[in-house]
Each structure stands twice: as structure tokens, then as C-alpha cells.
Amino acid sequence: MALHLLPRTPLVRGAVIVFALLALLGGGALWWRARSRPAPVLPPRDAPYLDGDVIRFSEGFARRNGVTAVAAAPKELEPLVSVTGQVSFDIRKFAAIGARIPGRIRRMFKVVGDPVREHEPLAEIESAELGRAEALLVGADAKEKGAESVMKRERSLVDARIGAERDAEAARVLYEAVRAERVAAQRTVIALGGGQNGESGVLILRSPIAGAVVASKAARGQTVEPTLTLYEVADLSTVWVELRVSERDLSAIAKGDSVEIISPGHPPQTLKGQVDHVGVVVQSDTRTAAVRVVAENRQGFLRPGQSVHARIHTAGPVGKLLTVPRTAVSRIDGKPTVLIMLDSTTVKPRVVELGLQDGDDAAIAAGLKEGERVVVGGLFALKSEIFR
8 A cells, every 4th residue: 555545644555554553463474384284294105116126015015906926837638728819701702793895784783792693693794795796606607507508509500410529619718707707706795795685885894703782883874994893792601810820829820720710799609620731931020820720601690801819729839838827928029928926015027938838828938947936916016107
């Protein structure tokens, strides 16, 4: 408050000044008390920490998170390879169908989703090129019949001794020539897809296999070219599952091995299949090779393009191997790693080399000795605190 605004009465002016001084002293006292008060002491955070190459934690942390360990021990292991893959068409039961000649779609008999029998019509295509080829065939057929008639007449004259052998031979040569023209014209019509009905210039597009229409680019009135695929037909009663298998597991897999395929439906379905082909080329970037599985799919649980999990029951020998539970193995910096339990509050990360695996256990090819204890319970809690 500016001094020139204070009341001019001396008593009132003095009271205002005293009130202002008391307010300043009270605020200062509060500020000093707040500054001199000690900060609250928070309890220390109970979390694992790195101490050199080991991880240490408290007994309380171990109890809260259920940190437990089991000993690595020899065990008979049935070879099992778990991988992911993708469903695709069985190419032996798939057909891409297009027009052989330029034309225009006049009628459509099938659309996507429709079932199709072998050789059943899919569409009708009008084609001027086919019409010309069929007209040439009609002309060549007429010429052949005429030449055949002349050849027979000349031969009969020769047989009756009233004709010349030279004329008969000339007639035969002419007949062979026009017959060759007719055969060439007929083959052209067949190659263009004609000769399937009585209407000239109309191509009947047919399915070479039984199945269902899975894709179509056809529309009535559409102009088509020979390079255009109009229909895709597939028999989905069997499908292929293309698996990507690590190079270390390839030697254990052989054609005929049984495979369990788990589709991601609700609920997930487990289907049976067999290894049909083991790839011979390993991709340099992923260090994997393709393994093709043929799977029965009569109920339609598997769809081309779908991602699936698969377990390959390999035909390798069953033997005693040093194993740990698969849940004890983690990927840290891309390497398989276990946590060795040194005592109740200390563990040590160790990179291991994995061998064969089944549904529950993994063989350790290197990096672990029999009897060493590896963490199985509370593993996620330890990893999430240390390897953030």
C-alpha cells in the first residue's frame, strides 16, 4: 500500500504499520520452521542389484516373488522342436485361372466362396480372336473334305485303269497338305480355349480342379487380357504349413515326422500334420531353413496366411541328457541364459548352449554342470529389475 494512500490520522496510520510488521514477522517464522524441520526418512527400496557379475537380493524379496531353483539333472528327453510358421495353399490343390485370349466377360457363374467341381464353368468370355480362329478351322475343314473327295475319285479312276497314277498321287499330296492345315487350325482353336460349345467366339472359362473360389477379379462386362488371373480356386481340405526351423534343429527333423499344429482360434485347435519336406538352404540372415508340413484341414480351422505354432515330434533317438525346465531359460541380449543360484540371496547369469527340447524341458549342450541349481520361480521379477 503506497504511503500517500494511508489515512492521514496519526493513530490509524500507526495501527496499519504495526499490522504489516506483525504479518511479515509471522511469515518469516513459518518459513524458518519449515526450513529447519528434517526431511522424512523413506525406507530403502528392496530390489535386486548387480554386484560385479552376480545379482544380490534380500530374503524378503525372495519370499515376496517366490524365488525358487531346481538342480540340472540327466533325463530321458523325447526330441521335440517348437517353432512358428504360416499357413499356405497346398500348391498341388491350387489353380490360378485366366483367359487365354483378349476378350470381354459376358457371364459369370461363380464368385468368391462358391464351391466348384472339376471342369465346372466359371465364366463366359466373348473373343473376336477366338471367332477368327474358329472361322479358319471351318474353312480348313471344308478344304480337307474337298481334297479328300478328289483324292478318292482319282484313286478309283486309277483302280479302274482309266486314270493316271500321277494325278492320283498329286491329289493325295494336296489332301495331306490341307489336312495339315486343318489340324493346325484345330490345335489353335483348342489352345485358345474354343471348341467347348456350339457358339462361335465364346470361351468357357472352367476350373481344372475341384474346390472353392478363394479370389476373383472378374466382373461382367470387364475387358480381359491373357496375363490377367481372373479366378483362384483351391481345395482347402489339406494345406501346407511353412515352418522356419533353426539350423541347429534341422538334423533332427526328417520327412514323415509327426507335427502338432496349434491354430490361434478361440479356443485354440490342435491339428495333426506330417513333415513333407525339409529345406536344404539355410537363410544367411535368420540362420533358419524352411520345413513344409502337410496338414488335414477338413474342418477349416487353418486359413492361408494365418500364423500358427507347431511342435515337431522328431524321429531322433531318445537318450539321457542334462536338462533344465524350459521356463528356466531366458533370452538376454538374444542369448539363451539361466540364473545360477549361488545361495539363497545371490544368483549369477550364465549363457548356455541349448540342445533338444520337448514340451517341458530343454537339454543343455554346454555351459552347465549336473547338480547346479537354476532359478525357475521369480525369474521374471529378477529379470525385470536388473535387465530393464
